[in-house]
Amino acid sequence: MTPSRIELRITEEDRRIARLAAAAVGLSLLDAAIPSPLPGVKPGLANIVTLFVLARHGWNTAAWVTGLRVVVGSLLLGQFLAPGFFLALTGALLSLATLALAQHLPRRWFGPVSWSILAALAHIGGQLLLARLWLIPHDGVFLLTPIFAATAVFFGTINGLIVARLLHETQSA
Amino acid sequence: MKHWLTLIRPGDWLLMLVAAAAVGVSFPMLWQGGLGERAIIRLDGQVFAEHDLQTRRTVTVPGPLGKTVIAIEPGRARVVSDPGIRQYCVRQGWLSHPGEIAICAPNHVSLAISGRHRAYDSLTY
Numbered sequence: 001m002t003p004s005r006i007e008l009r010i011t012e013e014d015r016r017i018a019r020l021a022a023a024a025v026g027l028s029l030l031d032a033a034i035p036s037p038l039p040g041v042k043p044g045l046a047n048i049v050t051l052f053v054l055a056r057h058g059w060n061t062a063a064w065v066t067g068l069r070v071v072v073g074s075l076l077l078g079q080f081l082a083p084g085f086f087l088a089l090t091g092a093l094l095s096l097a098t099l100a101l102a103q104h105l106p107r108r109w110f111g112p113v114s115w116s117i118l119a120a121l122a123h124i125g126g127q128l129l130l131a132r133l134w135l136i137p138h139d140g141v142f143l144l145t146p147i148f149a150a151t152a153v154f155f156g157t158i159n160g161l162i163v164a165r166l167l168h169e170t171q172s173a
Numbered sequence: 174m175k176h177w178l179t180l181i182r183p184g185d186w187l188l189m190l191v192a193a194a195a196v197g198v199s200f201p202m203l204w205q206g207g208l209g210e211r212a213i214i215r216l217d218g219q220v221f222a223e224h225d226l227q228t229r230r231t232v233t234v235p236g237p238l239g240k241t242v243i244a245i246e247p248g249r250a251r252v253v254s255d256p257g258i259r260q261y262c263v264r265q266g267w268l269s270h271p272g273e274i275a276i277c278a279p280n281h282v283s284l285a286i287s288g289r290h291r292a293y294d295s296l297t298y
Contacts, residue, residue, distance in 0.1 A: 109184035
């Protein structure tokens, strides 16, 4: 029997995704460490990486980075395949879908701040829907919508500004 | 601070305003059972009249003590006058949210506001 060898070609793109995903995982750990009055009210710092990658390297890379962040982040927090993982996954998928559309908005008028707010709203919208369908099958869940939406708009704006600043500074450097 | 503001593009401002306004509206919409849509007037427990809270109108209900006058305006309704002694239902003033009710017990008349969905009297967890 001849020993078989499997060779994995690691491209520059792979390294970049790994590097950025690591940054996103770090931020999502930081996110989880911040105490929150209500589950779901979080700054969502890891989205800064997603948006930055979207602007610099396109949607495919952003999707990879986000997917890896959700899986690895949940493994590190011991949340893998727990309800929190599925909530994060649903939120991530919906905001990626929203970003796929939002990136085609005219750049002259809409920047990272708009992307960030839209993605944050899609994120919380997806989570609320999953929570309603699966975890808490009662319309009372939607009573929390105003709080979550306000949080999404607030942190979405701040994260978007951070992304815009990062893009601006790495551009001029 | 100025540096940060230059990072926001015109469309971003627009989206921020629209999002903030939507959030502002969502609080009363979801937390006060929405807006009142119909006024239901009952006499002796039977529905006497039912009107949308859209046009201005006055309804006079003949009860056992005399006439109870109810005013309906866009988005709200109230009991204007009632022959009852204590005038509780008149002093309640304008009603605009679903579930609100003014009861003129002596004259057997009640004015209730309902929304799009039937609201609960109570919830138990």
